[in-house]
Amino acid sequence: MANPTSEGMSQQxxxxxxxxxxxxxxxxxxxxxxxxxxxxxxxxxxxxVGAAVGRWLSLLAAMSREGGAQLIVEVGTxxxxxxxxxxxxLSPSGKIITIEADSHHxxxxxxxxxxxxxxxxxxRVGEGLxxxxxxxxxxxxxxxxxxxxxxxxxxxxxxxxxxxxxxxSGGLVVADNVLGVGNGWVPDSIDEEPTRxxxxxxxxxxxDHPRLQGTILPMRQGLLVALVR
Ligand SMILES: C[S@@+](CC[C@H](N)C(=O)[O-])C[C@H]1O[C@@H](n2cnc3c(N)ncnc32)[C@H](O)[C@@H]1O
Numbered sequence: 543m544a545n546p547t548s549e550g551m552s553q554q555x556x557x558x559x560x561x562x563x564x565x566x567x568x569x570x571x572x573x574x575x576x577x578x579x580x581x582x583x584x585x586x587x588x589x590x591v592g593a594a595v596g597r598w599l600s601l602l603a604a605m606s607r608e609g610g611a612q613l614i615v616e617v618g619t620x621x622x623x624x625x626x627x628x629x630x631x632l633s634p635s636g637k638i639i640t641i642e643a644d645s646h647h648x649x650x651x652x653x654x655x656x657x658x659x660x661x662x663x664x665x666r667v668g669e670g671l672x673x674x675x676x677x678x679x680x681x682x683x684x685x686x687x688x689x690x691x692x693x694x695x696x697x698x699x700x701x702x703x704x705x706x707x708x709x710x711s712g713g714l715v716v717a718d719n720v721l722g723v724g725n726g727w728v729p730d731s732i733d734e735e736p737t738r739x740x741x742x743x744x745x746x747x748x749x750d751h752p753r754l755q756g757t758i759l760p761m762r763q764g765l766l767v768a769l770v771r
Contacts, residue, residue, distance in 0.1 A: 560594075560761070569596035569627055577654060581621035584650050590620055591692065591718055595762055596627035599690065599716070602767060603631025606687040606714045613686045615677060615708055616640040617670035617701050618693030622651030624718075625663045628690060638663045639681075641673045643693070671697055674704035684710040691717040695737045698744040706753070709770045715754065720745055721764025728764075 551559075564571070574593040582588050591599065603611045610633035616625055619642035628638055640663060642648040648667045655663050666673055670693050686708040691701050698717055709715060720741055722728050728745070731738050748756050748768050756768025 564594050567597050568593035569600055577623050581650060586621050586647055586650055590623040595765055598765055599624055599627040600630035602714055602716055603628045603688055609633045610636055611687040612636045614638040614688045615686050616690040619651045619665055620647050622654040624692060626658055626660060629660050629662060632662060636662060639666060641666050641668055641670050643669045671700050671704060674701060678707055683707045687713045689715050695719060695723055696740040699747055711770055713770045715768045717766040719763040720758055720766040
């Protein structure tokens with residue numbers, strides 16, 4: 543019979559572990575649920591990264607440069623919740639540029655960021671694959687401390703190709719949902735569902751990339767973190 547003290551990561555132990563981490567280390571859960579409720583009431587989908595991943599984003603932004611990040615680029619703003627989490631890791635003079643294709647989401651995010659008193663986030667309406675090359679022109683190569691990907695999963699590969707040159711050596715690439723979205727758990731599935739295949743290709747691109755040293759934090763739907771060398 544299995545010894546309960548050495549059961550490994552059973553489903554129940556995973557849930558208890560996750561609850562424990564969330565209770566101790568989440569990024570202001572009450573505020574997150576208030577903001578998520580307001581976003582849903584305005585017609586936005588309930589798909590923000592959530593409080594536990596939010597804490598990781600704040601921490602990674604803070605660790606991406608001594609004194610906090612100076613410049614962060616995000617693809618996929620939604621209601622601005624992840625941008626607010628990233629902003630907690632900015633240096634006082636830092637800035638976030640966040641790209642959102644849906645103007646209703648972008649308008650909501652602009653309002654939510656203003657309500658939160660956060661003026662360091664610039665919301666740009668457009669598609670990630672089109673805006674990222676423009677940002678390379680505008681900001682210059684190696685200008686940014688952290689690139690966060692959280693828009694269309696089948697485009698992650700393209701976002702990385704278009705945006706990696708923005709990130710300075712020593713900066714970070716971070717991507718959400720790299721273990722699964724609504725279409726199955728990436729390591730479990732054997733089918734050729736396009737989103738699953740695209741996420742798998744993106745993870746393999748990062749793992750093989752000569753400039754990237756990364757891994758996946760297996761929390762929620764998987765958070766990829768890679769150091770740019
Ligand atoms: C998962 S949500 C982002 C969640 C957000 N990062 C958060 O945690 O609060 C994805 C967002 O990407 C936006 N989006 C969809 N296609 C896009 C594209 N091509 N470029 C940029 N954003 C896009 C969607 O409208 C949606 O708001």
